[in-house]
Amino acid sequence: MRVPSHPTQIRRMLTSRLKQLTPAGPILAASLCEVSKRCGQPSCACHHDGPLHIAHHLTFKDDGKTRTVYVPQDMLGEVRTWVTEYQRLKALTHEISQLTLALVRGHVTDRKRRQGRS
Template sequence: MKVPKHPTLIRRSLQARQKELQAHGPVLAASLVTVRRTCGNPNCRCARGHKHPGHYLTWKVKGKTHSAYVPLALLPQVKQWTQAHRRLKQLVRHMTQLALALIRTHVSVQRRQRGRS
């Protein structure tokens, strides 16, 4: 992300992101992974390499990884919920960069003003 130099532009950029900072549905802070497995039946096509895909959510709590099986019927919804989290996370990251940039410009403006007097 490109951070503007001027405080006014930084504030404008922050405000624009603030408006985007809302959820239009559930937000799920976990990653969706696909695992391919064999079912154990030697006559099944999975035994010949066409493994069964299974979808899981994984997330961490205090460094420990947890997981949950996602039924195929819920997969489209769950995908949306995890995408919503990714979008919000990126917004927060960008807003943090902008807020820090704003703080830095404030410090340099004060330094300049102090230098002038």
């Protein structure tokens, strides 16, 4: 994103982004990882050179420690949506913060420009 220098443009970009800041549903601040693993059935093909099972888990930081939570297969689609929603809001919040910072940085220049005009 290119941050414009004029406050009117900055505020216009801010307004459009602030409107998008509403979550469409639950938000999950975690990474979704795919892993191959063997199951608990010793007779299963996965224990006899057959294909392994695909499983998914979430990893996230909790008090500085990395935690892992297993994702049930029938929740995968939903969980993926929640993680994607978190990433969307996180990126959006970052852009909003950059634009707001540009307002602070540009304030003095803007005030001088206005005073010069009047």
